[in-house]
Amino acid sequence: MSTIAMGHAGTEAAPAEKKGLWSWITTVDHKRIGILYGVTAFIFFLLGGLEALLIRWQLGAPDKTFLSPEAYNQLFTMHGTTMIFLGVMPLSAMFFNYFIPLQIGARDVAFPRLNAYSYWVFLFGGLVLNASFLFNAAPDMGWFAYANLTSKQFSPGLNVDFWIIGLQILGIASLAAAVNFFVTILNLRAPGMKMMRMPMFVWMSLITQVLLLLAFPIITVALVLLMLDRNFGTHFFVPSGGGDPVLWQHLFWLFGHPEVYILILPAFGVVSEILPVFSRKPLFGYAAMVFSGCFIAFLGFGVWSHHMFSTGLGPMADTVFSLGTMLIAIPTGVKIFNWIGTVWGGSIQYKTPMYFALGFVAMFIIGGLSGVMHASPPADLQQTDSYFIVAHFHYVLFGGSIFALTAGAYYWFPKMTGRMLSEGLGKVHFWLMFIGFNLTFAPMHILGLNGMPRRVYTYSAGMGFEFWNAIETAGSLILGFSFLVFIVNILKSLKSGEVATADPWHGATLEWSIPSPPQEWNFAVEPTVDGRDPLWELRRANGGTLPEPARVSGKGIHLPSPSYWPIVTAFGTAMTLVGFLMHVTLWVILAGLAITMIGIFSWAFEPADH
């Protein structure tokens, strides 16, 4: 029998919460860092969304001059870069931070200060990347930055350099976080939580960390080579010196394809938590879900060249990469069938998180099927670099990741804030987002197959592209509006939302056994687990209901003490890399290194109860 301290007898008043800006700057609490990630990423996400709306406005009619070509190219590059590195990835990181420790019954992550460091590095990376706008030098060569357009000869401005440095900084944040969560999941699980008892979100998060650890070094190296080419006269990608632009494509997609799974696997995890809870039925085929996730991640490293079927790699390479890609459809299909199997025969509770989770499944199927189509190089020879691909990956990343992350937001908001989000506004949000999303992205399939290329700042009248583009732009406005509803919902609910109990959804996992929001130490008593759905088992043993857990004083619970050294070290790290932005600015690099060193030493030798 699982033992989880419910209605724990601590009668002393809970200590006052730590408040104020300083407490946020020095926090090493995974829950607060999770919130920092969430708020920051959401702001960046809105920025990326605004960029998308400008793009859509420009494309709403043929030959529009609303945006200049230069502005358009900056916006589409920043839109992609922002959504991937500053939106979806850190939104996932919010859930990693907040819920991995809670779901495995831990009091914090393995390295709380490293965790704070990751967040601050991420923030500085995002700021550096966006600072490019102030210099009118936002990256303008696409988020894939294909060589040799990125060489000094063809891109003399700082645009590419801002992108390189911004991504290098963000990469450090991702790697540090990945190490941290990897160790946390492997080492800090509550007694009894064997690997095959971990919640599916934790499983998918674990796989994501492995992908991060293996994929980010590749882009780091590629970016270093590109920086050397641009600023130090090397010729890795420059043909005039014997380099090869195709090498960049290999390196980029060797990172870029696993990156796709980095963006979607956490979403798989979130949905695999929500569907069982709102179907009142365990996840269908738990083991198959775990292994298909591992299989997808493994294969994900062997299919990068399917982004390069038009490169002309030859029939043998095309065949192998095509078959590998098709193979991925099999475990992906298993996941979809298992999700349907989970709701099948259940008693579906139509709450907002469930709406978004089901929306995810419905949309992800479409993205998966179009993906199978361009797994075939002959078909892809028409589809690649057309709007068909834009449709495909938005069905996967928006219909997939964003729907799932939004589902997660509605699901876990009560736990994070102690307030419920409004169900009414939530459903309005869902329908607006669902309709807006499909109006925006479904017609892109048609446009792509009818010859509209991507990354074009305009198109000519008479190409037949007018009608669907107008519909898409209208759809994007609805989509944008749906997020306003979401924001209103969040703000209203934070102020006056219904107060959340510890377990408003009848959840199955450990985070629902502690008060909402959790106290700083999470679990006053370490839980033990002997099944996959510990809380359900406990509730059943208890005759169907559980007492509301009390807030306790937490006296005697040791927690890591707050520290400002992580932010200092993060600042030094970012500064060092910024020193490479304009060729070499030696004093910036040296100052950055000095700050980093001081930060690391002070952090290491800081007394525990400072």
Place this chain on the structure above:
Amino acid sequence: MALRLPSLRRAARWVPALCITLAMLALAGCSTDGYPQTTLAPKADFAELLDQVFRRSFQLATIVFFLVEGALVWALFRFRGKPGDAEPEQNHGNTMLEVVWTAIPAVILVFIAVPTIQVIFKTAETPTDNPLVIEVTGHQWWWEFRYPEYNLVTAGDMHVPTGRTVDLRMTTGDVVHSFWTPQLAGKRDVFPGRDNRLWFKTETPGTYPGQCAEFCGTQHARMAFQVIAQDPDAFDAWRGGMAEVGAPADSGGSAPSPLVAQGQQLFATKACVGCHVVTAVGAPTMVGPNLAGIGTRSTIASGWLPNTDENLARWLKNPQEVKVGVLMPNLGLTDEEITALVAYLRSLSVVPAPGAVAMTAAGN
């Protein structure tokens, strides 16, 4: 809860109407009329091979789509929980079922993989049926076409004969581009120092637009071209005409009008010659497109503006305003100079005009 929303049951009433609307939209979406650049109406053997594979995967995907989404939607209505429902049966999976739904997609994929591999190897073959070789070079932001067999160079309009395989050898003069002719041959990226291939044979005379499909900088959106397929006689007439364009009067060309002569003068003195050549035979590659035949070219500024006198004048007035960032500078020409230059450029025509020939060809 302040807001009342229609229940699922009431919403369900809208399903038929929604389905009909969606079906109509889908049908509208399937029509390729009015899309000159569509991939769905192939007009050459190569594009047809691509289309076969696409159709196979599209059909299978459509079936899977309806089955899986159907199962999902059905479950959503069928297993709707009601207040007071007992806990549903707690099943954890079904090995048999899971094996089956792992196997079925694998089988479906075989049906896509087999034609895929066949077509991959088929399209990778080098044509051996006495093809017409055309060397394609991408430039920021225009396309150059060389016909080694006839020692001709042109830009923007690629003339090809019907009934003969065209063998494209493709590279770039600067950054990576991608040559995309949706109705004829799909697309292939072009790299510096590499010789990438595509081929096609069309039997249908016509004008097939295409454009650059790999992001290549500021004016990637305006890097289009036309493939003009003509029956062999018309094609021969075109290349014969091309060989004559720009030939000096004393070597067989007719004497120019004063305005044209003034334009010719200006062309030589206003830096145009630094970037453009006006003869097609054996001409070198320059910064700007070869202008032999510009008088009868279908478009200017790379497949974008119709080739009218007004557009030519607009272009010469300030190319930077027409096509921001273009590698042709504003040369500060006066209106008079522009009139003369336009007359001169118009005189650089192919006789007989290929448009007329193409039309008669299509009419025959």
